Amino acid sequence: MLFSLLRQPLKASSYGDCHGCSLCILPCPMWRQHRDVMFSPQGLAKSMQNGAVAEDLREVLSSCIMCAACDVMCPEDIAITTIINSARQQLDLLEPAPPQATELTSFIISCDPFVQAQLCSDDLYIIDAAPFHQQHAERVAHYTSLSTQTGCQMNLDLNRMAIAIGAVSLAEKAGMFDVAAQVQWLLQGRIFNRIIVENADDIKILSHATGNTVIHVSELMPRHTIGVK
Ligand code: SF4
Numbered sequence: 001m002l003f004s005l006l007r008q009p010l011k012a013s014s015y016g017d018c019h020g021c022s023l024c025i026l027p028c029p030m031w032r033q034h035r036d037v038m039f040s041p042q043g044l045a046k047s048m049q050n051g052a053v054a055e056d057l058r059e060v061l062s063s064c065i066m067c068a069a070c071d072v073m074c075p076e077d078i079a080i081t082t083i084i085n086s087a088r089q090q091l092d093l094l095e096p097a098p099p100q101a102t103e104l105t106s107f108i109i110s111c112d113p114f115v116q117a118q119l120c121s122d123d124l125y126i127i128d129a130a131p132f133h134q135q136h137a138e139r140v141a142h143y144t145s146l147s148t149q150t151g152c153q154m155n156l157d158l159n160r161m162a163i164a165i166g167a168v169s170l171a172e173k174a175g176m177f178d179v180a181a182q183v184q185w186l187l188q189g190r191i192f193n194r195i196i197v198e199n200a201d202d203i204k205i206l207s208h209a210t211g212n213t214v215i216h217v218s219e220l221m222p223r224h225t226i227g228v229k
C-alpha cells in the first residue's frame with residue numbers, strides 16, 4: 001500500500017509549466033549549499049516533468065528549508081513550496097512546528113513606531129524569510145523603507161529576497177542543511193553590534209556564531225505590551 005502510494009505521480013500540476021529559466025536558483029539556500037541543480041526548485045520541477053515521484057526525490061525534499069523565496073522568483077507562478085509540501089507528506093517528512101505563535105506577528109511588531117525608533121545603524125535585522133516571502137508583494141516595501149529610515153542592515157539580497165537561516169528546519173535535523181555555514185555566509189563582511197530577529201529559532205545559532213547581543217523583535221516593544229501574544 002505504502003509502496004504504491006509512493007509511486008503515484010505527485011498531485012501538483014504546476015511543475016509542468018517550468019521552462020527552465022533558473023531564476024529560482026538565485027535565492028535558493030538549498031542550491032547554494034549543494035551546488036547541484038538537482039537540489040534546486042528547477043531541478044525538482046524538471047525531475048517531476050520527467051516522471052520522478054516523491055521517493056525518487058527524498059534527498060532533495062529533505063534538503064529544502066522551506067524559505068519560499070522560489071515561489072516569489074518564479075515567473076510562471078509555480079507554487080513550488082506547495083509542491084514540496086505535498087511530496088513531503090507522501091514521505092512523512094514533517095517540518096518541525098514553528099516557534100509558539102503570537103497574536104502580534106513579528107511583522108506587525110516591526111510596524112510599531114516605538115519599535116522602529118529603537119532600531120539603528122548598528123543593528124542587523126533578520127527578517128523571518130518564509131512569512132516575508134509568502135506576503136512578498138505587500139511586505140517588501142515596508143522592510144526596504146524600515147532599513148532606509150533606521151539605517152539598520154537587513155538580510156535582504158539584491159533581489160529583495162530574505163536570506164533564510166534554516167535553524168530548526170527539517171533539513172537541518174536531517175543533516176541535509178548546514179545552518180552554521182549559512183550563518184557564516186549571511187554575516188560575511190557585515191559590521192554590527194546587535195542582532196534583532198523575527199524568528200526566535202534564530203537566536204541560539206546567531207548568538208553562538210557572533211557573541212553579540214541577539215534579541216527577538218518583541219523585546220523592543222514597550223514593557224507593558226510584552227507578553228501579549
Ligand atoms: S523553499 Fe527555499 S530552500 Fe526550498 S527550494 Fe525554495 S528557495 Fe530553495
Ligand code: SF4
Nearest residue numbers: 018021022024042074
Ligand atoms: S523560476 Fe520557475 S520556471 Fe524558472 S526554472 Fe524555476 S521553477 Fe522553472
